[in-house]
Amino acid sequence: MVEKKEIVVIGLNHETAPVEVRECLAFAAEDNAQVLESMRQEPYVDEVVLFSTCNRVEFLLATQDVSKAAEAIKDFLAEFKKTPRDTFEHALYVYEGDEAIRHIFRVASSLDSMVVGEPQILGQIKESYYEATNHRTCGVVLNRLMHRSFSVAKRVRTETGIGDHAVSISYAAVELGRKIFGELEGKAVLLIGAGEMAEQAVEHLVTNRAEPIFVANRTFERGLEIAERFKGTAIRFEEVRDHLKQVDIVISSTGAPSYILVRDDFKGVMRARKNRPLFFIDIAVPRDIDPDINRITNVYVYDIDDLKDAIQENVEERQQEARRGERIVDGAVVQFRRWFQSLDVVPTVVQLREKMEEIRQAELKKTFASLTSASKEDQAAIDRLTAALVNKMLHDPTVFLKDSGHRDKKSLYIDVARKLFKLDEPNNRES
Numbered sequence: 001m002v003e004k005k006e007i008v009v010i011g012l013n014h015e016t017a018p019v020e021v022r023e024c025l026a027f028a029a030e031d032n033a034q035v036l037e038s039m040r041q042e043p044y045v046d047e048v049v050l051f052s053t054c055n056r057v058e059f060l061l062a063t064q065d066v067s068k069a070a071e072a073i074k075d076f077l078a079e080f081k082k083t084p085r086d087t088f089e090h091a092l093y094v095y096e097g098d099e100a101i102r103h104i105f106r107v108a109s110s111l112d113s114m115v116v117g118e119p120q121i122l123g124q125i126k127e128s129y130y131e132a133t134n135h136r137t138c139g140v141v142l143n144r145l146m147h148r149s150f151s152v153a154k155r156v157r158t159e160t161g162i163g164d165h166a167v168s169i170s171y172a173a174v175e176l177g178r179k180i181f182g183e184l185e186g187k188a189v190l191l192i193g194a195g196e197m198a199e200q201a202v203e204h205l206v207t208n209r210a211e212p213i214f215v216a217n218r219t220f221e222r223g224l225e226i227a228e229r230f231k232g233t234a235i236r237f238e239e240v241r242d243h244l245k246q247v248d249i250v251i252s253s254t255g256a257p258s259y260i261l262v263r264d265d266f267k268g269v270m271r272a273r274k275n276r277p278l279f280f281i282d283i284a285v286p287r288d289i290d291p292d293i294n295r296i297t298n299v300y301v302y303d304i305d306d307l308k309d310a311i312q313e314n315v316e317e318r319q320q321e322a323r324r325g326e327r328i329v330d331g332a333v334v335q336f337r338r339w340f341q342s343l344d345v346v347p348t349v350v351q352l353r354e355k356m357e358e359i360r361q362a363e364l365k366k367t368f369a370s371l372t373s374a375s376k377e378d379q380a381a382i383d384r385l386t387a388a389l390v391n392k393m394l395h396d397p398t399v400f401l402k403d404s405g406h407r408d409k410k411s412l413y414i415d416v417a418r419k420l421f422k423l424d425e426p427n428n429r430e431s
Helices: 019-025 029-040 066-080 085-091 097-108 120-134 140-159 169-181 196-207 220-229 237-243 291-295 304-370 376-402 404-420
Strands: 006-013 047-053 056-063 093-096 189-193 213-216 233-235 249-253 278-282 299-303
Touching: 006 019, 006 066, 006 097, 006 140, 019 056, 019 085, 029 047, 029 066, 029 120, 047 120, 047 140, 056 066, 056 097, 056 140, 066 085, 066 093, 093 097, 097 120, 097 140, 097 304, 120 140, 140 304, 169 196, 169 278, 169 299, 169 304, 189 196, 189 237, 196 249, 213 220, 213 237, 220 233, 233 237, 291 299, 299 304, 304 376, 304 404, 376 404
Parallel strands: 189 213, 189 249, 213 233, 249 278, 278 299
Antiparallel strands: 006 056, 006 093, 047 056
């Protein structure tokens, strides 16, 4: 009897394990080759892909023995990472069958991410898959599953708005800028200070082709270093007010104890700008920009709480879109299950057809030996006739075995078919 493979996911993520546990089990890129080669030697692991990111460590398997494969993975993690099993075992999940398929589809589609809809995870999943293919640890089952997960992720991304709403401070700042200016290309940016979130916001603006970039910092050398990274220009801190006349977006994140810009600093600024919009993103705590500046026509000041409010709205929007994504995933799971279940039938159907063809060829040989007067055309006609008869006789049994409606009893029907036709007894046919 042909052994049936199961699809299994065993691992942990940001929801089941704190960072101190995840970092104990995380694999560096240079570990992948050794891990996959070790997995190839495991007798209970037929196919395997390893996913290791800052938020998850997971093994995707095809196996004929789920419990023994899971034990092998736990033992491997403990030995390779020199970490006792009781450190991480409580955080592990094991998904089988539809649960495992759904999980992989959700992970690739960023429905299982810490930040739902973030785009990086699909690239990470693809890299993990290509690593597995390079080490030949993927076979028919996981190859099909991974390619299907890529197409599901693409559908979720294109058919829902899961990635349309900013859910980080830096993304939210860029989204607000786009609402004010429409296009960010060619908009001049001034970065004041060197806070991490502020720099991330500038990175996103540069990605959207905002330019030129000016950087002002209390320490000019530090400002010069940041400006070089963004291919911008470092300016002295005292030059900030003069540059308000020419920039469009100001991102401020200093450690100043009080406002570095107040309303009086804007005398003549908007006239010189001909009232072009000026957008302030104040990420500093305490704030750098006097909120009273927001009362000036065409000047927009957003502090970190404003950005967080925008993010919360966007999180709720993403959750609504995620529900649409879940429906896409559910449909894809059903389709994949049908294909996967058909794999149980394929070896039996192939062997059945091979056996019938052997019998047909043997009988044709005997018949043609006795019909010495039959022409080549007659022999070809008999060959076509017998081939058609075999195909027609096997059609209904094949359709019956492949019918997904028989899922609960499919293994029984396959077993009966193999016994009826003695497919597990290769030397039983009479000559």
